[in-house]
Amino acid sequence: MLRFLIALTCVLSMANSADSVTVVELKDGALTAPTAQPKLVLSEAEWRKRLAPEAFAVLRASGTERPFCGGLLSNKKPGYYVCGGCALPLFASAAKFESGTGWPSFNREVYKGNVERISDNSHGMERVEIRCARCGGHLGHVFNDGPAPTGERHCLNSAALTFVALPPKADAPGDAPAK
Numbered sequence: 001m002l003r004f005l006i007a008l009t010c011v012l013s014m015a016n017s018a019d020s021v022t023v024v025e026l027k028d029g030a031l032t033a034p035t036a037q038p039k040l041v042l043s044e045a046e047w048r049k050r051l052a053p054e055a056f057a058v059l060r061a062s063g064t065e066r067p068f069c070g071g072l073l074s075n076k077k078p079g080y081y082v083c084g085g086c087a088l089p090l091f092a093s094a095a096k097f098e099s100g101t102g103w104p105s106f107n108r109e110v111y112k113g114n115v116e117r118i119s120d121n122s123h124g125m126e127r128v129e130i131r132c133a134r135c136g137g138h139l140g141h142v143f144n145d146g147p148a149p150t151g152e153r154h155c156l157n158s159a160a161l162t163f164v165a166l167p168p169k170a171d172a173p174g175d176a177p178a179k
């Protein structure tokens, strides 16, 4: 019996760590401290109900929008770019730069734990895919040809993001404190 309980406890604790992520959130226009949160898991039918077709095509089917077509490419307002699937803050306007690629580009995440990196060998290329850490939504890819201070270029699809503008008098958004 005791052995059974120990085994059960191990299974439950493993399930817990696999089902949760430590992330920062956006509350009242500011980033919170990192907290552990459950991952958001929905069925394909639920995602189709929740998302516009173009958002579904990127977030849930790893599609790529055509360059120079995304609605957030030229956006220069202060604010946060949050996941179109679960509203997790992913990038701040302070990290956005003009890459010339035709896709919204950022040189860093608001918090490393909010964006998951996965090696992607599809289409005969070795790339690093980026996904929302909470809902697993496909965002784009990250490359090592970006500007200082990180040298990274997070190449995003506008359809994967929702822009949250800050109130006019708020300070320019920065980054979450380092872990």
Ligand SMILES: [Zn+2]
Pocket (backbone or CB within 6 Å): 083, 084, 085, 086, 087, 088, 132, 133, 134, 135, 136, 137
């Ligand atoms: Zn998400």
